[in-house]
Each structure stands twice: as C-alpha cells, then as structure tokens.
Amino acid sequence: GAVVSQHPSRVICKSGTSVKIECRSLDFQATTMFWYRQFPKKSLMLMATSNEGSKATYEQGVEKDKFLINHASLTLSTLTVTSAHPEDSSFYICSARGKAAQETQYFGPGTRLLVL
C-alpha cells in the first residue's frame, strides 16, 4: 500500500502554545488529505478534509481558527493546533487519498499530543 508519514509522532507542550503537525504522502500524489482525532477507545472523528490548493472543509463543531489546515502541495498537509489547551490532548491522525474519490485512504502513523 501507499506510504504516509506524519511528524512528530509525539509532542508535549504547555497550554497556550501552538503545535504544528505535518502529514506527507511519500509515494503518491495526495489530492485529498483528511485530519482525524481519536480519543481512547473511541471511533475516529473526522475534523476536516483538504484538497490541494483549496481551503479545508471543516466538520461541524470543529473550530477552523483553532485547527489551521494547509494543503499547499500534493504531498504535504499541515495541521496547526493554535493556543493548545489540555482538552486538545488527543491522538491526531492524517490520511491521504489519490485523485479518484473512491480510492483508498491511507493513514499516517498518528501524532499523540499532550497539552500540560
């Protein structure tokens, strides 16, 4: 399958700081990238969908000013958690998909964020 990397894998930060997470598709062009968060033993929650060169589409209840998403190229998308608070602590996972909408989403390894 296709390879998606995510960096960093783990981050601990102080409350009020911003954290940037990178998601890269290593061996294919990711027309669409998705950002999810997952709490322990819960299902994946889609936060936003981004298409290369366009503004991200956020799911209901997700603050776009707090979770800034950039998808500037076909291989890179970034999620910035601005002014992070302890309740933002979670497992953030990106996935990437090629040009066709029914193509498989391949997931990055995830980023575990802990806000103190």
Place this chain on the structure above:
Amino acid sequence: GQNIDQPTEMTATEGAIVQINCTYQTSGFNGLFWYQQHAGEAPTFLSYNVLDGLEEKGRFSSFLSRSKGYSYLLLKELQMKDSASYLCAPMDSNYQLIWGAGTKLIIKP
C-alpha cells in the same frame, strides 16, 4: 441517519477462524472498507468491496451484500498479532467514510 453496527468485542483462539460482521446504513453507497487498528496506532487498510461477493486476500477475506447492507471480515489461521480493532467503514454518496467504534478482537493462545 448513517450508522454502523459491529460487535464491540470478540474473542478467538490462535489458529482458529473468526468472522466479524458489520451492518450499515448510509446515504448512498460507494463501497466498503475494512481497516485494522492496533492499540495506540493508526488504522491500516485491509480490503475494499464495491460489488457483492467475497474478496480473498491471503488469510483475510471480506464479503459484501449491498442489498442487505451487510459485510463481514473473515480471518483464518489466527495469529496473536491479529489482536486489534477491526473497523468497517462504508463510503457514502459524498465519498465520505463513515466510522464506527470497530470490533476489538482478542486472540488467546
């Protein structure tokens, strides 16, 4: 509304066979994916079905019946490393994957 129904947890024995069932209701349908997720890790792709029938891939097979809104994942010759959650994710008319909480599979020696 859209929903997925899978057993919360299943237990099976190493070397045996297990079938994980999934029923779903979606607005439109563009296929169904199965993913495996080990604890603390991201999901990994297992299979995709868009037509009715059985797709076999090594020890894993996936079945789909669109008219019944039903799929199953069949795991043969179970190994300890198969202990994980298995996520059934149908794709709706907007090509969005619908996620449930998955089935936690516990393999015992």
